[in-house]
Amino acid sequence: MGKYLGMEVSFAAAEAVKLCNVDVVAAYPITPQTHIVERLSQFVADGELDAEFVPVESEHSALSLCVGSQAAGARSFTCTSSQGLALMSEIVYIVPALRLPIVMILANRSLSGPLSIWNDHSDVMSVRDCGWIQLFVENGQEVFDHVIIAYKIAENHNVLLPVMINMDGFILSHMFEPIKLMEQEDVDAYLPPYQPKFVLHPDKPVTMGAYAMPALFTEAKKAQEEALLASYPHILQAWKSWEKVSGRSYHPVETFCSEDAETLFITMGSLGETAGEAVRVLRGQGKKVGLLKLRLWRPFPFHDFYKAIGNAQRLIVLDRAVSYGGPGGPVAGEIRSALYNMENRPQVINFVAGLGGREVSVESFLEMFISSIEGKASGYQLFGVRG
Amino acid sequence: MQEIRFHGRGGQGAVTSAELLAQAAIIEGKYARAFPSFGPERRGAPVTAFCRINDGPIFLRSVIEKPDIVIVLDSSLFRAVNVTEGLKDDGILIVNSANAPSHFTSGRLHKVATIDATRIVLDVLKQPITNTILLGSLLRVADIVSMDSLLSSIRHRFGDKAFRLNMQVIEMAYKEIVIHPEWKQE
Numbered sequence: 001m002g003k004y005l006g007m008e009v010s011f012a013a014a015e016a017v018k019l020c021n022v023d024v025v026a027a028y029p030i031t032p033q034t035h036i037v038e039r040l041s042q043f044v045a046d047g048e049l050d051a052e053f054v055p056v057e058s059e060h061s062a063l064s065l066c067v068g069s070q071a072a073g074a075r076s077f078t079c080t081s082s083q084g085l086a087l088m089s090e091i092v093y094i095v096p097a098l099r100l101p102i103v104m105i106l107a108n109r110s111l112s113g114p115l116s117i118w119n120d121h122s123d124v125m126s127v128r129d130c131g132w133i134q135l136f137v138e139n140g141q142e143v144f145d146h147v148i149i150a151y152k153i154a155e156n157h158n159v160l161l162p163v164m165i166n167m168d169g170f171i172l173s174h175m176f177e178p179i180k181l182m183e184q185e186d187v188d189a190y191l192p193p194y195q196p197k198f199v200l201h202p203d204k205p206v207t208m209g210a211y212a213m214p215a216l217f218t219e220a221k222k223a224q225e226e227a228l229l230a231s232y233p234h235i236l237q238a239w240k241s242w243e244k245v246s247g248r249s250y251h252p253v254e255t256f257c258s259e260d261a262e263t264l265f266i267t268m269g270s271l272g273e274t275a276g277e278a279v280r281v282l283r284g285q286g287k288k289v290g291l292l293k294l295r296l297w298r299p300f301p302f303h304d305f306y307k308a309i310g311n312a313q314r315l316i317v318l319d320r321a322v323s324y325g326g327p328g329g330p331v332a333g334e335i336r337s338a339l340y341n342m343e344n345r346p347q348v349i350n351f352v353a354g355l356g357g358r359e360v361s362v363e364s365f366l367e368m369f370i371s372s373i374e375g376k377a378s379g380y381q382l383f384g385v386r387g
Numbered sequence: 388m389q390e391i392r393f394h395g396r397g398g399q400g401a402v403t404s405a406e407l408l409a410q411a412a413i414i415e416g417k418y419a420r421a422f423p424s425f426g427p428e429r430r431g432a433p434v435t436a437f438c439r440i441n442d443g444p445i446f447l448r449s450v451i452e453k454p455d456i457v458i459v460l461d462s463s464l465f466r467a468v469n470v471t472e473g474l475k476d477d478g479i480l481i482v483n484s485a486n487a488p489s490h491f492t493s494g495r496l497h498k499v500a501t502i503d504a505t506r507i508v509l510d511v512l513k514q515p516i517t518n519t520i521l522l523g524s525l526l527r528v529a530d531i532v533s534m535d536s537l538l539s540s541i542r543h544r545f546g547d548k549a550f551r552l553n554m555q556v557i558e559m560a561y562k563e564i565v566i567h568p569e570w571k572q573e
Binding site: 004005006008117118119170171174175176177178270273274276277357359361362 | 405406409410412413414416418419420421422423425426427446447448449450540
């Protein structure tokens, strides 16, 4: 295994895509795009990656092209952010229904308006119910690892679903930090060449993307949901085999100091590191505080979640998107639903924070903790709004 | 943990400076992170870049508000940005300027050094990119990473030809840096 090398996280993501030896990269090459695509186009131009690189005219076209290439049996990759995902969203819903194992990185950034290019989770939450397997990562190494893991999961014939890797825009995409890359032979041993189950080919015609009359549509949707739920053990298996290759282990819900915790922070994405620092500070003061980090967002890991919350009495749930006029942020909404049937369910306090690039610091978490235990915060609130 | 903040203008290499320094630390087996102030990128506009170096893992991704070291790639920024904001009283300030260090102490700081970097790089590199010469100046006055690690980092980033030219400007940085008389070098 190699040693640590400093690189921008976007470049690390591109290295991982190259190691997966993808056949097609289709992406809209300018804003809102990341350096991932810039680097991949260079790899292709320099002959380091034998792939078709298609700089399409829109994100809608980027994913449409991937649908075509993946259906023809080519391992395909795209990535985008914010408005790009919004423009792409029509096709986003079609990919899992066609059971195409495309991998996409979403560098999470806010949706306009007001116009903002900075980080939050409003983009991914706009396609929450799209049917992709959705993962969140916390740092550059996790981004690198999960590109390779995502293809392993997606292409498994018991899965055959697209995977979306959510990494925080700027906070991760523009961060230069130490990454341990992998040798090509180790990645090849982990991720065999793509073997499609069904291919569009004139010699053996099949239909993909058929029309469904009301008599069939509900059954098709039921089958799609069953497929997503059935992916869960294969996701765990892909992580387990990755641990054997890399020594790094991943779980649907990651925990930190949670065992005896009375209060738990719940985060997704890069805020997990900041929350972890806050937990260290609070533990130093003797407070029974822990942290849960949701890595797997879809399929939602209910059992892991119940196990992880243990006997906690208070959950402080961080959301990075607003559900206007709804019951709170989308993550807290799901968590409240998940807890509803429990007899002694913990209190849920929901903070929507870090919108459009607003910094969430260790001190912010300490403030959330204090206002929660003092009863000043309850239900749902936007954190840090200036008066 | 060492926290270093770079101030430059778009195109001068502030972000690259932070990354080169982080890479040098990573080469030494330390942990480091570097990142720019996030936002639209425009040539000539003020740019801030950050670098954290630590022996163990770093979990912070927030901007550096109380730096140990501030490096200013363009002294015209003193009129546009409060570059020494939050700099610790015993913190280090290095400025690309033909002026003496006393010009920048503002009565509070004493660990100040200047180098006429633009003149040197225009002469040697033929372009006004002052990142490597300022990193060279930093290593002359502070033990952040070894010179070998910095040179490996530069070579890794720019290749052999640019490496040789940059090595030349770093050598000149060692000779031409002007250190404030009140700053006792250990």
